[in-house]
Amino acid sequence: MNQHLSAVFAPIRVRAQNYARSATAATKSFGWLELYRTNFCQKRPDINDSDTFNMKSTEELILEADFGSTEAQLRLAAHYIDDETFNFDCAEKWLRLLIKKESTYAKYELYHLYNTGRIIDGVNYQTDENLAVSRGLLIEAAKEGHVQALYELALIEMQNKASYADGFNRMINSANRGHTHANTLLKKYEQKLPPTLVMAANGDLINEESDHASTESRDFQLSVELGNLGVATRQAMAGDYLNKRQLFEEAFVWYEKAAQQGNSEAAFNLAVLHVENAVPQADLNIALRLLEPLAKKGDSDALHLQAKIYLQKKMYAHAIAYFKLSADTAADSSIKDEESEYAERFTKKYGDAEVVREADEIYQYFLRRLKAT
Template identity: 25%
Template sequence: MNKIILTSLLLLQTLIADKIDDYNQGVYAYSDKNYIEAAYWYKKAAVQGEAFAQTNLAVMYYLGQGIKQDYKEALYWYENAANQGNPTAQLNLGYMYKNAIGTQQDYQKALYWFEKAALWGDAYAQYHVGQIYYLGEGIEVNYSLAMSWYEKAAIQGDRDAQYALAYMYENAKGVAQDYTKAFYWYKKSALQGDVNAQLSTGYMYENAQGIAQNYHEAFNWYEKAAKQGNLLAQYNLANLYYNALGTPQNYEKALYWYEQAALQGDVNAQVNLAYMYDSAKGTAQDYKKAFMWYEKAAKEGNATAQQNLAIMYYFAQGVEQNYEKALYWYEKAALQDKAIAQNNLAELYYNALGTPQDFGKAKYWYKKAAHHKIANAEYKLGEIYYKGQDTIVDYQNALLYYEQAANEGVVHAQYKTAQMYLKGLGTAQDYKKAFDYFEKAALQNDINAQVNLGYLYYNGKGVAQNYESAYYWYKKAANEKSQEAQLALANLYYDGLGVSQDYHQALLWYEKAASEKNLKAQLNLAYMYYDGMGIDQDYKKALYWYEQAALQNSKIAQLNLGYMYYVGNGTLQDYKNAFSWYEKAALQDEVSAQYSLGYMYEFGQGVDYDYDKAVYWYEKAALAGNIEAKSKLDKLLKRKKDKPKT
């Protein structure tokens, strides 16, 4: 019995020596990159049960080194070694079960073998145990156990575990949120080159999370990650270059990094890159490239890109003008609640561009934009309600939206709001509010508002009467060629109100307005020349301006023009022309012209004598209260009555 045991012991020692020797032969061959020979010796030792040889043989089957790649064989030999307690085999076996390599996926077996290796202190195995608990792969999610295993691996310097642990602290997964600890572990991982950790470290520096804000450090970490191809880091780095944060402003480098991220499909980078080409930042303006990048981002659903793409179609920037496509992309962006797109979409419907005119749809989208305080939308809603477009005229709602836009600084809305308060439309008449809004618009150089402000000062409505202020505002508008203001300014010079009386200045401003066919200015100019008010009397010029006013159908001008032809003032006496102008005025119920027409028919001046027509016109004038006409009528009628019968 003792001999047998001894013999057995001697045989066991020989076998152990042989398999170790075989294993060592494999190691030597492998180190010399003689993989075929290494595989031979490893297999020889593995068959004898040498765990390290089994593990190394599994690796060679896995990688196809010196032997045909065979995942099932790799799994087989890993399992043999793992069952003997080899931590490397246990780790790799867990990896194969987790990722379904050479076997069906089995998270429970993966966890079993990862835990075996983890208990040996293998950091990578500890990380994978943490991952399975974190993700709940084959088991329930358990953040507490995940954190425990991540921490073990992180302390050993595993960068993936450090990143995962930091993420849990940052996002309060199984632990109270702690930016300081998150930053600590992100930076540990980042220092080992983990690209995501570098990104996160940069982000925390940029946003003062767990560390004092430091744009320069953020820049450094973003740059490290960007150079490793991380698209978010590339995008953030571009932002820092663009906004001069942590580095001097450099649009060219911003453009470069936006493009790197854009080429990887980052939509925000595509939008910003398009904007830089659109606005010539860091590059020559290039609408075609801007259009290309906006289109890429727009097709990915980015609302800003959709909005800007529509603008480019609308204005023919980098593409042929196409209102239909502008409408299409505005609607896409509008449905994502982009206020400018909502306003511009409404404009297309309002103005029938790329679509039939539709005030209902215009109103719908203007209201959406108005909700975002887009002033143009508020103003246009005021217009729709004021004009009764797609609705009955509604002054109350018109005033509501006009006033909203007015308070946003829209000058036309300020003017319209003032007009409604002045006239009492949609509200009680309120001269004070009218004055306030006219003043707002006037200060923005709205000429009509300046005229109305002058009017309110002149008449003391909504403000104390002040001729000097009236003069000031009329003068501003007059200098901008407002006929109404020129007329009012001339009147102030004529009457000496708010300014020293000056007939020559009055004449000057009347002439400016009259030259633009302002009827009242033409009449006043004619009066001044006719009467020689502060200037030399000049019947010819009076005649000229009366004629200009008469051609605008002024019955007063027609009357006076008739008189000047009748008596020969500024022209040769001309009864026919006198008659013609008197007739025009008479037909507009000008009483003196009716009398004069009767007179000319009675005496055959410029027209054949006509008793009946003389009676007709005298009668019309008499009925309107003209005493001379009544007297003439009575005499004519009496003459006819007293005329002897033949």
């Protein structure tokens, strides 16, 4: 982005997906969790298929999953490993089926299921047999790039000198792939991480931040696999995860996929990447096209971003008009004031009589179009 303009504006309001979803609740590694077992997979609350805002009963999803739907199997697995709807047998069933399809998500989650040490109705599911299987699953998931698996395997390997170097490199890889707590640890210890037991004694490993990082990383892998199946909202959510971590080129790929399916939030964030010149293929004209459907609906953020594009293109009448329109459509009073200030500032700077006249024509035309919709 033009350095002069970046000094004028506050950061663009990048927007995350607003879809309510039941994220897998993080559980403390190696902890004990008291939960009750339900014997019948079907008798669970209905699953909110948040990507389409449609309600699907578990019976419907089970039917689809039994007929081989990978998407349904992923949704059921995520549902049954959630603390609020936990069912060991059902989770294990769907995760095992997904592993046969080489699901990285399922490999990590079955490892986590076996390794956590759940006691349900007096039965301890952390058996020697399950633990033996779980280590192999963790290694496979880490090799396939699962962010949380990389982090947890790193901690295991950093427990002793023989494997410390491998663990340290894996921790760096985890941080580079967006694990926020791995990044925090590397910063705290200035890239010189002590052995795992020392970090544990210092209270670094089990805390709110590490739980949050685990939840985000696990949900990201679910988004990747559902996104690869064409679920637009999950494609956008994968983009959000990467964008938040400034992995812009990877975020661009996911946003583009979601935008092509009509996801408006992905289209907006894709436009931001173009405007901010965050990717090699940045193109202001593409950004304008992405924003136009949102602007036509009176989206203040989209109008603001279009105004910035017009400034960069030195189309000052359009820029002034769009800042005024952004002010008119903003819901927040502080944003209204901010956008009005931009309009006034650039009117004074660039607004000769001809520019002011043209800006007013554009503004009035757009207002009429908004009222007509």
